[in-house]
Amino acid sequence: GAVVSQHPSWVICKSGTSVKIECRSLDFQATTMFWYRQFPKQSLMLMATSNEGSKATYEQGVEKDKFLINHASLTLSTLTVTSAHPEDSSFYICSARDRVDTQYFGPGTRLTVL
Amino acid sequence: GESVGLHLPTLSVQEGDNSIINCAYSNSASDYFIWYKQESGKGPQFIIDIRSNMDKRQGQRVTVLLNKTVKHLSLQIAATQPGDSAVYFCAEKKGAYGGSQGNLIFGKGTKLSVKP
Numbered sequence: 680g681a682v683v684s685q686h687p688s689w690v691i692c693k694s695g696t697s698v699k700i701e702c703r704s705l706d707f708q709a710t711t712m713f714w715y716r717q718f719p720k721q722s723l724m725l726m727a728t729s730n731e732g733s734k735a736t737y738e739q740g741v742e743k744d745k746f747l748i749n750h751a752s753l754t755l756s757t758l759t760v761t762s763a764h765p766e767d768s769s770f771y772i773c774s775a776r777d778r779v780d781t782q783y784f785g786p787g788t789r790l791t792v793l
Numbered sequence: 794g795e796s797v798g799l800h801l802p803t804l805s806v807q808e809g810d811n812s813i814i815n816c817a818y819s820n821s822a823s824d825y826f827i828w829y830k831q832e833s834g835k836g837p838q839f840i841i842d843i844r845s846n847m848d849k850r851q852g853q854r855v856t857v858l859l860n861k862t863v864k865h866l867s868l869q870i871a872a873t874q875p876g877d878s879a880v881y882f883c884a885e886k887k888g889a890y891g892g893s894q895g896n897l898i899f900g901k902g903t904k905l906s907v908k909p
């Protein structure tokens with residue numbers, strides 16, 4: 680089946696720094712990618728929808744200037760957490776949707792901000 | 794039995810028993826539903842899906858039941874195994890019949906714990 684990868688799988692950073700997370704669809708083209716955040720023992724919350732070549736659509740309450748999303752190609756979307764703070768520590772999961780509207784999830788990235 | 798923790802309901806079953814995980818969805822306009830399995834530290838893994846024109850669908854050891862009248866979805870796992878221990882999420886979406894109108898909305902999740 681289709682594979683979505685994320686890099687890095689985990690990252691620890693200091694407060695105030697920026698962190699970039701990559702999401703790649705390895706064997707299909709994804710016109711749309713999604714970014715989710717998941718806190719411990721909670722469900723996945725959609726942060727934003729990323730369409731190739733256009734601006735991302737952010738969900739209510741998600742700061743677009745803090746969570747920068749770039750979807751430069753049909754196989755790559757990046758999420759940059761700018762000026763990260765401890766409350767941004769979470770599990771970030773991306774998914775990619777193929778041309779027949781099937782959504783595949785990545786393995787997630789664990790972000791810890793000290 | 795089933796218990797509700799601080800955030801995540803937990804279902805404990807004995808190995809070999811059948812498990813039933815329930816989900817109440819929110820949008821009566823949703824027409825596509827998916828069950829995902831999420832192991833600790835990993836992304837969600839697709840288990841089975843169902844469209845609103847069906848009320849039952851079977852896979853290998855799993856069955857999904859849909860009751861649109863009460864907006865209820867259930868996942869049945871037959872002969873539960875230790876490897877089934879994970880958190881299970883239902884997800885709903887509008888736009889099953891062509892187009893991509895809606896995004897997946899995830900339910901709260903249920904932690905399944907299988908005792909050997």
